[in-house]
Amino acid sequence: MKNIRNFCIIAHIDHGKSTLADRFLELTGTIEKRKMQEQFLDTMELERERGITIKLQPVRMDYTLHDTRYTLNLIDTPGHVDFSYEVSRSLAAVEGAVLLVDATKGVQAQTLANLYLAQAQGLAIIPVINKIDLPNARVAEVEEEIGNILLVEPGDILHISAKEGTGVAEVLEAVIERIPPPALHATQDALRALIFDSAFDIYKGVLAYIRVFEGTIKAGDKIRLFASEAGADVIEVGIFTPALKKGDELSAGDIGYVATGLKNVGDVRVGDTVMDATHYTLHDAPLPGYKEPRPVVFASFYPEEGEDYDNFRDALGKLKLTDASLLYEPESSPALGRGFRLGFLGMLHVEIISERLRREFKLSLIISTPSVEYHVRTKRGEDILVRSAALLPDPSLIEILQEPRVNLEILSPATYLGQLMKLMTEYRSEYRATDYLTKEIVILKYTVPLAEIITDFYDRLKSVSSGYASMSYEPAGYQASDLVRLDILVADELVEPFSKIVPRELAYQEGKRIVEKLKVVIPRQWFAVSLQAAIGGKIIARETISALRKDVTGYLYGGDITRKKKLLEKQKRGKKRMQAEGHVEIPQEVFLEMLKK
Incomplete structure (x- = not known):
């Protein structure tokens, strides 16, 4: 056990975490050169395309230093x-x-937030500055930032280029x-292991990704999960190479997976404790830190x-199965039929x-406009808890309406201090403090x-600061x-997904903005379409999408003007009838476009 090292990489999006993990895999010979591809641990196509890590993929590597063979378990972490x-x-x-910081961008807010989490857990931190090969690298400045945060000497900070190796x-x-081996517990201890992720396999059921703290676990063992109280017989255990590789047993200090055979993914919760079912008693303490993930959007x-x-x-x-934090419950709407209300951790x-x-x-x-829980x-x-504008009671029935706030x-x-403070005046914000990390930061x-910050705030923050500012919140x-409920009517029909809860003093601007945007994004029809924003029964803003014009007189030439008038009158009557009976089909692209401010 003294030759095991369990570690992760803390970094902001795009600071080179996946590239550094790639170099580790090459250096330790975990992946053959011919099988290597960029961002090897980012398994989803979407991750490679966006260059962000969503799903953490663990890997076990073997490395020899001073003739001693070490087992290194790396857990990748998302940076958003x-x-x-x-x-x-x-x-x-x-x-x-490993605290990885981009030499061109310096420390970011999210990296700081994750670093504070790591320090609270008492982890050993290794500061590393990446991308030193780039011409615009600010190594000395970034060194000063890290030194001020971690209170370390410049000599303790490593300089690397993950891309060049x-x-x-x-x-x-x-x-x-610098990282200590796993703490030694008595070997006769009953099993206690932490679930840090899960996946689903059609044949083996839910796979729990675990870190064993005490005891051992092998195929055939009977286990029990503390928070969900589910019991299971272990089908197989193994390690990550990063592909799943079957093994004999996992013991204290190891990181690996357990095939539980369970079919309900809700039983295997992230942060839960795996225990030995044969020695299980109600007095056994679970590992600390389990929280139900709380959706905010x-x-x-x-x-x-x-x-x-x-x-x-x-x-x-x-x-x-792969995303424990996703919540969903069925709901139905007169306009859109049956669907689901989903809960998320944020806009990304x-x-x-x-x-x-x-x-x-x-x-x-x-998709409806995202909202928070009121x-x-x-x-x-x-x-009552209100997660959608459609469920907000009539204003005459409400005593108090409260909304969630964040620091x-x-x-x-x-x-960029001036531009950022100006930006914050556009959102209903309350200034608390300004701290200087260094003279420049x-x-x-x-x-x-x-x-206020769940729709377009992040994009605007990036835009006013030329991409340099970053944010975190709790x-x-x-x-x-x-607050009031703002409804949007298209061709006199209420379109529920566009309804939203807004501050009363901003209702007019928001209603006007929405109908003006809809006028641009909804395709034109053969009849004029009215767009209205309303609070209660009162219309506060209106736009009209003009009708498409079909040239019904194009084939006429010369002749009597009354013939032309007759055709135009007929067209006018037809349009009027269409308008009276007309229903506007709103394409999916429009709903997606309306999510963006």
Whole structure:
């Protein structure tokens, strides 16, 4: 056990984490040269395309240093603000972390947030500056930033180029020398292992990815899961190479997988503790740190074709197997039929799930405007949770309406301070503090309603700071606000997915913005289409999409003008009739376009 090192890489999106993992795999000979491809541990097509890590893929590597053979278990972690629970449970499974920072961009807010999580777990941190080969690398400045955060000497910070392979061997040596081996427990201890991820196999059931803390586990063992209270017989155990490789047993300190044979993925929860069913008692303590993942953004999804509903339900079940944080519950709408209300960790999560449903399951879906969870106290004294504008009670019945708030931290070069503060005035934000990390790097702190930052805030933040600013946030409770429900009518029909809850003083601007945008994105019809924004029964903004014009007189030449008038009158009557009976089919692209501000 003293030759095992369990570690992960903490880095922001695009700072070279997957490339560094690739070099580790090459250096340790884990993957043959001919089988190597870029971003080897990013298994989803979507990850390779976007260059971000969504699903963490663990790997076991063997490396020899000073004639001693070491086993290195690397757990990859996602770097985006939406996936912080996945990061936290990866951190709980290891003893150390490589803090990877891009020499051209410096420390980012999300890296800081994940670093604080790692320090709270007491992990050994190895600071590494990547991309030193680039002409615009700011090595000395980034060194100062890291030094101020970690309170380390410049000599402790490693300099590498993961792309060129420079300095990567030194990182592996530092992992062995600076990260402690797993703590030794008495060998007769009963089994305790942490589930840090799960996957689904048609033949073997749910696969639990585990870190064993005490005891051993092998095929044929009877196990019990603490939080879900599910029992299972182990079908097989093994390690990641990164492909699954069957083994004999996993013992304390090991990272590997267990095939449980369970068919319900809800039984195998991330952060849960695996215990030995034969020695299990109610007094056994689980491993600390388990939390139910809490969705913060909600959106309704409806299949475009009614008959796709069953396929959609199955698809969600399969996605849930690989994504423990996805929540869904059935709902129906008069306009759109049967669908599901989905809960997500953030906006990137919404995009990724909708993209995966489209790509992997070939589903065409209508998606509503995302919303957050509001707390409503009615005049009768009932407390209700509202996750969709359509479910908000009539204003006359509401006593108090509260919305969730977050503490937001923006990390940016000080030159953009003015633009960022100006940007924050456009959102209902409350200034808290400005801290300087170094002379050039500033941290802005605000409290802001979550609903304000779930749509386009991240893109605008990037745009005003030329891509340099980054953000992270954490929940800050609920606060009462003056909010109303804004409805959108297309051709006098209420389109529920466009309904949203907005602050009363911003309702007019928001209604006007939505109808103006719809005027551009909805295809023109053979009749004029009215677009209206309403609060209660009151119309507050209106636009009209003009009718397409068909040239009904084109074949006439010369002759009497009355013939021409007659045809135009007939066309006018037809359009009027179409307008009275007309129903506008809104294509899926329009719903997706409306998600963007």
